[in-house]
Amino acid sequence: MAPSASSGPSPTQAPQVLCLGEALVDRLGPPGGDPAGDAPCDDRLGGAPANVACALARLGTPSAFLGRLGRDAIGEAFAELFARRGVDTTALQWDGERPSRVVLVRRDATGERQFGGFAGDRGEGFADQALDASELSAALGPLLPAARWLLVGTIPLASPAAAAALQLACREAAAAGVALALDVNWRPTFWDAAADPASGPTSEQVALIQPLLRQASLLKCAREEALWLFGHADPAAVSAALPQRPAVLITDGAAPLRWWLGGEAGELPAFRVPVVDTTGAGDAFTAGLLHGLVTHPAALVGTGIEQGLDLMRFASACGALVCQGAGAIDPQPLRAEVVRFLQASGPFSPA
Numbered sequence: 001m002a003p004s005a006s007s008g009p010s011p012t013q014a015p016q017v018l019c020l021g022e023a024l025v026d027r028l029g030p031p032g033g034d035p036a037g038d039a040p041c042d043d044r045l046g047g048a049p050a051n052v053a054c055a056l057a058r059l060g061t062p063s064a065f066l067g068r069l070g071r072d073a074i075g076e077a078f079a080e081l082f083a084r085r086g087v088d089t090t091a092l093q094w095d096g097e098r099p100s101r102v103v104l105v106r107r108d109a110t111g112e113r114q115f116g117g118f119a120g121d122r123g124e125g126f127a128d129q130a131l132d133a134s135e136l137s138a139a140l141g142p143l144l145p146a147a148r149w150l151l152v153g154t155i156p157l158a159s160p161a162a163a164a165a166l167q168l169a170c171r172e173a174a175a176a177g178v179a180l181a182l183d184v185n186w187r188p189t190f191w192d193a194a195a196d197p198a199s200g201p202t203s204e205q206v207a208l209i210q211p212l213l214r215q216a217s218l219l220k221c222a223r224e225e226a227l228w229l230f231g232h233a234d235p236a237a238v239s240a241a242l243p244q245r246p247a248v249l250i251t252d253g254a255a256p257l258r259w260w261l262g263g264e265a266g267e268l269p270a271f272r273v274p275v276v277d278t279t280g281a282g283d284a285f286t287a288g289l290l291h292g293l294v295t296h297p298a299a300l301v302g303t304g305i306e307q308g309l310d311l312m313r314f315a316s317a318c319g320a321l322v323c324q325g326a327g328a329i330d331p332q333p334l335r336a337e338v339v340r341f342l343q344a345s346g347p348f349s350p351a
Helices: 048-059 073-085 133-146 160-175 203-215 223-230 235-240 281-295 305-322 335-345
Strands: 017-020 024-028 042-046 063-070 092-095 102-107 113-119 149-152 179-183 218-222 247-251 257-261 264-268
Touching: 017 048, 017 133, 017 160, 042 048, 042 073, 048 063, 048 073, 048 149, 048 281, 048 305, 048 335, 063 073, 063 133, 073 092, 133 160, 149 160, 149 281, 160 179, 160 203, 179 203, 179 281, 203 223, 218 223, 218 235, 218 281, 223 235, 223 247, 235 247, 235 257, 247 281, 257 305, 264 305, 281 305, 305 335
Parallel strands: 017 063, 017 149, 024 102, 063 092, 149 179, 179 218, 218 247
Antiparallel strands: 024 042, 102 113, 247 257, 257 264
16 A cells, blocks of 8 residues: 655645545456455555545645545555655544545456445544535635645535535635536446446435536546436537536547547547556546646637647556556556557647
């Protein structure tokens, strides 16, 4: 579980992207095996918001992690990782009663993964479920003035305390003029450990997600998530269905990425790379995208299809590089590594 050495922003730089939600361990089972009992398993630090915060720091964009961890070995490993990467932990909460969460991840022979339950619960749930709204509000005050983006997913909505904290952060971000980025990241087992990992949200769960959809300036979802939430998977139509007309990105595994950004539609085939593990590839993509939008904020409102394509190539390269290593965080690339990958892949204008 020890993180690899890396460089990141100076600790004196104010975070420009705030990443709110879960930090946890992905327990990767052997290919084709069961992480609950088969050996060898590979424990890797993960959780989508933590992944994005760490990936942003590797790219050179100052980030902060807003979440809650147990006072345990996992929490200590994250503290060391965040310090090494230069991720701001002003809003990191510590829980003395509940443990950090371990997620059991099945992998098939191609590296594709499926989430299948949890380990470590001592009867009080997990620390990430108890994210405290009042403590978070106090920490947000110093962070919001310099922030450009608040990144969230839907997992905190599965627990009442964490949902309240998430909703508070969204309100305070909106009041401060900080844009919301929503990566739907639908994971039914976080709502019900016995749920089919391939099942979509219920009508009640969709109702809880709707306020986030209506606030987001940037919406990222998988094709099946778009079908569940909107009934179709056309990015322009998804944007038109929401009052604020957000930028929309729709991923579809190895199929081309499709987007609606700045009034322009686009499509990009996936990079072909040797895949070890797809865990965290989407989070690396999100980090690459937010890094580009912090660097070139005008891309959100429209600066031409070529710049939009360069932005998506950069983000997609971040995801492709993560697929070539195990776990979500250790393989995350430096910006220079992304640039070299893209230069080797063809014409490219750096983000």
